[in-house]
Amino acid sequence: MAFMISANMDRGDPDFQMEAAISKIFGSEAAWAVADECIQVMGGMGFMQEPGVERVLRDLRIFRIFEGTNDILRLFVALQGFQVLGHPQGLRGPAGLPDSGGAAPGGAGGSQGPPGQRRPHHGGGDAEAAQTTQCLELFAETAEALLLKHGKKIVEEQFVLKRVADAAIDVYGMAVVLARASRALGLGLPTAPHERLLSLTWCQEAHERVLTSLRPLPTRSFRNLRDLAGAVVESGGVVVPTPLGF
Template sequence: IFLTLSLSLLLPISSSSPRHFCHHSATLHFDDVKVPIENVLGEVGGGFKVAMNILNNGRFGMACALSGTMKQAIQIATEHATQRIQFGDKISKYGLIKEKLARMSSILYATEAMGYLVAGNMDKGLQEFQIEAAISKVFASEAATQVVDEAIQITGGMGFMSDSPLERMYRDLRIFRIFEGANEILRLFIALNGLQGAGENLKGLQKAMKNPLANVNLLMGEGSKRLVRMISTPSPTEGSFTQVAEPLRGSAKILEQHIGEFGDVVEKVLMRHGKKVMNEQLALKYIADAAIDIYASSACVSRASASNTPEEYALAESFVESASKRIKSNLKEARSSNKRTKQLIDTIVEHSYSGVESGSAPAYNITHPTLIGRK
């Protein structure tokens, strides 16, 4: 592929024993690498876009692959729960175990639903799906960890043993929150991309407000449509939500309310910070987390409505119910200025930084209770 003057493969970086991984990572060192003109793919300078498209496919594919991981974990946990007897009965009959298995299934259902939704849009020729791919990757990588963790909890000490597939899954899953874009970076990507479109609409509104009589049509139209609310999430009144199944009308109503609240929060954050919003990483995190849950909930309602089965209605409603609590919390945090939270964070980390940078103290340098008051 490459014609190089110097291309060397440095020592492999071992991440674990070979029996647990099918590949090794290594560092490539390029020195004055030359690529013949006939080997150039696309236009010179267009490599970044190609790389981003590859990442989009990888992120989307990761969500689909991790659905299979979650399925196996749920299978193992369910088999154990239906066979393990404690206190005179199978543990599968106890409320705490049933709640865990139900929640694990609803999380898997949401992951699959997002995968189907993105794949369907790709099949329709959608070219821009980077935000949806990022949302799917963040959600799936964290959902799979949660599901496997609960599966180990259900299987008890057996799930922790190296003979158990769950033990290997748990270790291997950790990398998915890092590669194809660390989840923290992708959260900023999700929020900032959504805010960019909202900001453009908001600028138009601000200009129109300077001369409302001359722009009455624009203001009236925007007042009803609230375009600023369309932040990478489908509306329950449009698209796939036009045929919401009757049992899920309540869930769709909840989503509609959250999408409206989401738009209000985004508008407030933009008005408060303007161009400096990219530096407000805490607010962006809360916005991204709310957007992820809204998108996942929308995918669940859409999928379940098409299936028309009681089991899928229950899975979708269960997920929307739990996601709604997180959405409310994240929007509340994004809406606030978070001044006190930032002050507390700065006080804690600056104390750690000063000791480490000077070499005078460890990162966590808190006086032991028995030494308080002693000279």
């Protein structure tokens, strides 16, 4: 993601705010998940100061708050995604599945052509490309349905927007790893088979998450959550007593 957005900036693309927000969300949350898993694998020793992992975990926590909280950035990603991913003919950069040359870090490689005219270079990643395309199409359908249903009030549907943002982040990740694996295969790099396996694995898992995120959204459940939250705010704390009565 970092190489891709840097290449877009180096090419002079003036519009990369959504990709930057996605990269910040993904990077900060992936780092937290990896550090947390590392402590779990190390067991009790991971919680001690000597290995230093607990310090890493504490330091990483702030990145989900600084430079725009991930919660606010998700709203931005979802609303921007309606405009960008909701119109496949206008996709740009990695979301348009650039060819392997244009996917090189730093922008190396041939011209990708103007937005809307770029075509996937599968480079042996036909399965991943098909899954990514399916997710893009589903995202477009979902975006259109939500905008028709809610109109401008979509900004108030934050439970829905979180699901949409999570799908957008996964779709962008699929496109990025597919582009990088295609580049490695196209250049015949010795790491190409491993990169292809990484790409295949990521796209398979992200594909399932996107299908889950964009399935018919349970508005009744969201209303229940909103009512529960309202009750807690009105009560100023826990609404029901503990089983012991205090």
